[in-house]
Structures are given as structure tokens and as C-alpha cells.
Amino acid sequence: xxxxxxxxxxxxxxxxxxxxxxxxxxxxxxxxxxxxxxxxxxxxxxxxxxxxxxxxxxxxxxxxxxxxxxxxxxxxxxxxxxxxxxxxxxxxxxxxxxxxxxxxxxxxxxx
Amino acid sequence: xxxxxxxxxxxxxxxxxxxxxxxxxxxxxxxxxxxxxxxxxxxxxxxxxxxxxxxxxxxxxxxxxxxxxxxxxxxxxxxxxxxxxxxxxxxxxxxxxxxxxxxxxxxxxxxxx
Numbered sequence: 001x002x003x004x005x006x007x008x009x010x011x012x013x014x015x016x017x018x019x020x021x022x023x024x025x026x027x028x029x030x031x032x033x034x035x036x037x038x039x040x041x042x043x044x045x046x047x048x049x050x051x052x053x054x055x056x057x058x059x060x061x062x063x064x065x066x067x068x069x070x071x072x073x074x075x076x077x078x079x080x081x082x083x084x085x086x087x088x089x090x091x092x093x094x095x096x097x098x099x100x101x102x103x104x105x106x107x108x109x110x111x
Numbered sequence: 112x113x114x115x116x117x118x119x120x121x122x123x124x125x126x127x128x129x130x131x132x133x134x135x136x137x138x139x140x141x142x143x144x145x146x147x148x149x150x151x152x153x154x155x156x157x158x159x160x161x162x163x164x165x166x167x168x169x170x171x172x173x174x175x176x177x178x179x180x181x182x183x184x185x186x187x188x189x190x191x192x193x194x195x196x197x198x199x200x201x202x203x204x205x206x207x208x209x210x211x212x213x214x215x216x217x218x219x220x221x222x223x224x
Contacts, residue, residue: 031209043201043215044154087154092209097142099205099213103153 003027004090006102013109017078021105023088024070031092033064033071038085038104047073047086078109113138115216117202123222124192132187132219134202140214141207143185144169145177147198154201160185161207192223 006023013019025033033050048055050062050071061074075082088102115136124130136143144159146169156169160179174196176188185204189196202216 034212041199041218041220043218045215046212049212089213097205097207097209097211098144098159101154 003100004088004102006086006088006105008103008105010106010108013078013107015078015080015109015111017109018074018076019078019107020072020074021086021088021107022070022072023090023102023105024068025088025090025100026069027090028066028069029092030090033062033091034089034099035060035062035071035073036087036089036101038087040084044087075107078107080109080111083107083109113214115202115204115214117200117216117219119219120217121220123224125224126193127191130189130192130221132189132200132202132221134185134187134216135183136185136202136204136214137183138204138206138214139182140204141182142213143179143202143204144213145175145185145187146201146203147171147196148201149198157187157200192221194223197221197223 003026035047036044037047038044050064054063059076063072085104085106087104090100118133141162145157146154155171157175158177160166200219203213205211205213
């Protein structure tokens, strides 16, 4: 089983839709979690950290479920500019702070 | 401005011709890392460094070398490039500690013919 798994998609949604991605991780000792956004052939950029209590940033909501070992990203009112690949990142298992990346979920928002 | 820089951004070279891709960060980060990204395979870690003079192999280290003589720089060396090293390369850095996010350079697109 991979350490961090994501559905590669693509998720193809119309503008205005709500879409959710999940990311599962295998190591229950993992400490911190992030969502990154990557546009085609560009560098990944931090979208948001994921806190235990869940957090929201505008149209984006991130949740952590430690019992089931997954994190989620919810995007409301999708925009064309949200089209990108969303990478899940898990850090901090076994005392290490080396990030582990999922392969990413592709989102395509169409008019 | 806090940033990670990479040079060159684009490079076309021939098999066997040694090359170096430079990476520099101005955030005083302890941890630096190199990744390659290929279609359908996601980001794969090549080498990482926890601090000066401390480097370790990632998932795909074959054919690559690194050094960390200064905290800010982490060059990636291809002693004898081959066509299967054609890829998009990213350098990244972060503060040590699990709570900190990683920052990426803009990427280097390498083609080996």
C-alpha cells in the first residue's frame, strides 16, 4: 500500500459545482498535512494546511479524519481558474519531517 | 523576497555530457530536496539534505549526485546524463520540523538526446 494515495481523476465539473477530493495515508503517526496546488508544468504551491479541527479559506475547506486516516479538500462554487492538480502532502512519521507526496488529483472545471 | 531559485530553467543536452542544475534558497532552511516529475508518476524524490554536509538518497537516486557545502545551495549533478533522465526537476526547501510546509523552485525542464 502506498504511503499517501489519491484518486488521480480527472474530476470534470461545471463552473459553480462543489467538488471534494480525499487523500488516504498509511502511517497513523503522521503529524501534519497539507494541500498543494500545481498548475500544468509549474511548481507546486501551498494551498492550505490541514488542521485537526478542520479549516476553511474562502471557497476551500480542508478536513482531517485521524481515525480513518484521510484528509479531504472541498471546493465550493468552482471557478475555471481552479483547474489544476491538487497534491496531498503528509509529514512527520517516525520522527521524520520529510514530506511524502501523493500523486495528485486532476481537476478540470468547464464552462 | 523569500524564494527558491533554480538554474537553468530549460536545458537540452546530449547523452554523457556532465551537467549541474543549481538550487539556492534565501530562507535559511535546513532541509532541501530534489524531485523529478514525469507524466503519470507524480513527484519522485531523488535526494534530500537535512543540513550542511548531510545528504541522503530518496526514491530514485540512480544517475544523480548532490552536495550540500553551504546551507543555501543544493546542486544536482548528472555525471553522465541519459535519455531516461529527461524530465521536469524541482528543488524544494523547508524548515526542519514537521509543522512547516515546503517551498518549491520554478522547475528545470531537462531534455537529454
